[in-house]
Amino acid sequence: MSTVRVDGERLLQTFLEMVRIDSPSGDEAAFRAYLMERLTAEGLSGVIDAGGNLIVDLPAQHCAHDAILVFSGHMDVVPPCHNIQPIVQDVDGDRIITSDNTTVLGADDKAGLAPILETVFLCLQHQLPMPRLRLIFTTREETSLGGAKELSDESLQAQFAITLDHTGRQGVIINQAPTYIEFEITCRGKSVHAGIMPEQGVNAIVFASQVIEGLHLGRVDEQTTCNIGFLTGGKATNIVPDLATIRGELRGHNPQTLQAELAHIEQTLAEVSAIMPGTSYAFTHFTQFEGYHLDEQHPGVQNLLSAARKTGLEPQFIRTNGGSDNNVFVKRGLPGVVLSAGYMEPHSLKERVRLSEMTLCCQFLQNILETFAHEPF
Ligand SMILES: [Zn+2]
Numbered sequence: 041m042s043t044v045r046v047d048g049e050r051l052l053q054t055f056l057e058m059v060r061i062d063s064p065s066g067d068e069a070a071f072r073a074y075l076m077e078r079l080t081a082e083g084l085s086g087v088i089d090a091g092g093n094l095i096v097d098l099p100a101q102h103c104a105h106d107a108i109l110v111f112s113g114h115m116d117v118v119p120p121c122h123n124i125q126p127i128v129q130d131v132d133g134d135r136i137i138t139s140d141n142t143t144v145l146g147a148d149d150k151a152g153l154a155p156i157l158e159t160v161f162l163c164l165q166h167q168l169p170m171p172r173l174r175l176i177f178t179t180r181e182e183t184s185l186g187g188a189k190e191l192s193d194e195s196l197q198a199q200f201a202i203t204l205d206h207t208g209r210q211g212v213i214i215n216q217a218p219t220y221i222e223f224e225i226t227c228r229g230k231s232v233h234a235g236i237m238p239e240q241g242v243n244a245i246v247f248a249s250q251v252i253e254g255l256h257l258g259r260v261d262e263q264t265t266c267n268i269g270f271l272t273g274g275k276a277t278n279i280v281p282d283l284a285t286i287r288g289e290l291r292g293h294n295p296q297t298l299q300a301e302l303a304h305i306e307q308t309l310a311e312v313s314a315i316m317p318g319t320s321y322a323f324t325h326f327t328q329f330e331g332y333h334l335d336e337q338h339p340g341v342q343n344l345l346s347a348a349r350k351t352g353l354e355p356q357f358i359r360t361n362g363g364s365d366n367n368v369f370v371k372r373g374l375p376g377v378v379l380s381a382g383y384m385e386p387h388s389l390k391e392r393v394r395l396s397e398m399t400l401c402c403q404f405l406q407n408i409l410e411t412f413a414h415e416p417f
Contacts, residue, residue, distance in 0.1 A: 043351075044166050046158065046402040052128070052135065052395055054078075055154040059124050059137075059146040065116040065183040068092060072115060075157070075177060082161050091190025092179040098160065102169035103413040108198035110174045110376065111160075111405070112365060113152040113205055114181030118144055118387050135395035145383075145391040152204030152381030153177065155398050159405040168406065169413035174198055178365050181205075185329055188365035196369060200340035200417050201376030202408065203366045207386055210400045211353035213344060214360045214378035215334040217367055218263075218291040219298055223325035225309065227251065227273075230318050231282035241280030242318035245273050248284035250316070254308035256301060264292035265361065266301060291361060293331055329363045332370035334377055340417040341377060347407040351400070379404075 063071035072094050079086055079096060086096040094115070100106075117124075125140040139145040156175065163170050176195065180186030206214055229242030248271060257266050266288065273284030292298050306323060313319045334341060336357060348355040360378070369376045382397030384390075 043403045043406040044162055044168065046162070046399050048395055048399050051154060051158045051398055051402060052137075054158055055137065055150060055398065056126050056128070058150040058154055059126050062122055062124075063115050063117050063146070064119060064121055065180045068115040068179045072177070075115070075153075078157060082164060086175075089190070089192060089195065091187045093187045093191060093195070094175075094177040095195050096175040098170070098173040098175070100170060100172045100413065101163065101167055103171045105416050106172065107200070107417055108172045108174055109409075109412050109417070110176055110198045110201035110369075110374070111156050112176040112178065112201055112203045112369075113149045113156060113381070114178045114187070114365060115149075115153070116180055116182050117146040117148070117150070118182050120144065121146055136392055137395065138392040139389060141389050144387060144389065145393070147381070147383035147391055147393040148207075148386035149181070149205045149381060151383045151393040151398055152401075155381075155401040155405055156204060159402045159409070162402070163406065163409055168410065170409035171412045173409070176201075181365055185363065185365055185368050188368035191368070193372075196372050196374045198374055200412075201366065201369045201374050202344070203364055203369070203376060203378045204381045204401070205364050206360065206378050206380045207383055208358075208380040210351070210380055210382060210397060210404055211348050211355050212358050212380040213341070213348075213355055214358050214366075215336065215341065216293060216359035217331050217363055217378070218293050218361055219295065219331035220328045220363050221290045221298060221302070221325050222328055223288055223290065223302075223305065223323065225251065225286040225305070226322040227284040227286065228320045229280070229282050232280050234278045234280050238280060242282070242316070244281045244284040244319070247312065247316055247319045248273065248286055250312045251308055252286065254312060256304060260292070260301060261297065263294050264290070264297050264301065266290045290325075293333070293359065329367040330371045332367060334370065334375055338375060339415070340375060343411045343415050343417050344377065344408065346415075347404065347411040350407045350411070351404045353400075353404060
């Protein structure tokens with residue numbers, strides 16, 4: 041069965057309407073109301089949960105099984121994102137949508153949400169095959185995956201999740217993402233007047249810099265990265281500082297390596313402190329999200345591969361080094377992958393998307409729904 045033709049103009053209008061509505065992380069209400077209005081107009085109703093997420097359940101059409109598929113994307117956008125003015129340019133028979141260069145475009149993730157919405161509406165209008173479908177539109181993805189973390193167990197009771205939230209061409213399938221650990225090191229010394237009795241002071245900033253020198257930073261190995269993002273401390277040039285704080289992150293795909301790197305930080309602190317009398321420290325870390333690796337043989341992934349081929353796409357598995365709501369889904373027992381939403385240079389003023397990519401995404405989603413309606417997962 042071939043796909044029903046996607047109305048490119050309507051898709052473009054939906055996308056433009058979406059990006060014109062402000063939706064910074066934590067303030068997604070206006071945008072959520074827009075989604076609600078569009079859904080209501082098509083006879084659908086959604087539920088807003090305690091985390092501000094919007095959840096919509098749709099019954100199956102021409103489907104013999106009872107499994108639930110999830111389509112997901114996030115409603116929030118990174119700054120600067122107030123009063124976004126999209127610009128549409130004709131290029132080589134295609135349309136490229138950019139911002140006016142003073143804000144991001146918000147294609148991350150509205151270039152994912154617009155195709156989801158339009159595909160669902162098309163499937164309803166034409167009574168196309170689809171399994172039971174749940175739409176999960178989350179809040180605060182960009183800051184902390186905050187909305188996803190507050191989803192109820194009930195909302196996550198489904199068999200497979202597809203999150204549209206990655207850069208790149210259609211056909212890219214992200215089935216591997218890292219664990220992400222934030223850490224903070226408090227380095228303590230002793231404050232004294234820097235000019236009168238420096239011998240009696242212990243400089244916490246010097247201590248911190250010696251520690252940093254001992255750490256493994258940058259690309260630690262093929263699967264692991266570590267970064268120091270902040271080094272703060274000091275009160276005045278004439279005071280030997282008694283406090284310096286280091287904040288950083290560690291991310292990687294191998295749990296053993298991550299544990300070893302945390303141990304290395306501990307050990308470095310102990311060693312440096314031992315040769316600098318008068319210093320002390322505290323080291324804390326927090327796993328912001330856990331990584332996943334979904335097997336390529338998973339029936340949901342196999343369905344995706346066949347839907348990609350039906351769409352004429354060349355499927356390609358990719359390991360990302362970023363996180364997404366899918367980290368939360370998998371961790372909480374809902375297997376899933378991330379697909380490309382076609383946007384380029386996300387989180388920059390040059391963020392952009394081609395209409396042809398969003399149209400192709402709609403065709404892919406249509407084939408996904410048809411395949412998942414026919415094949416169990
Ligand atoms: Zn995103």
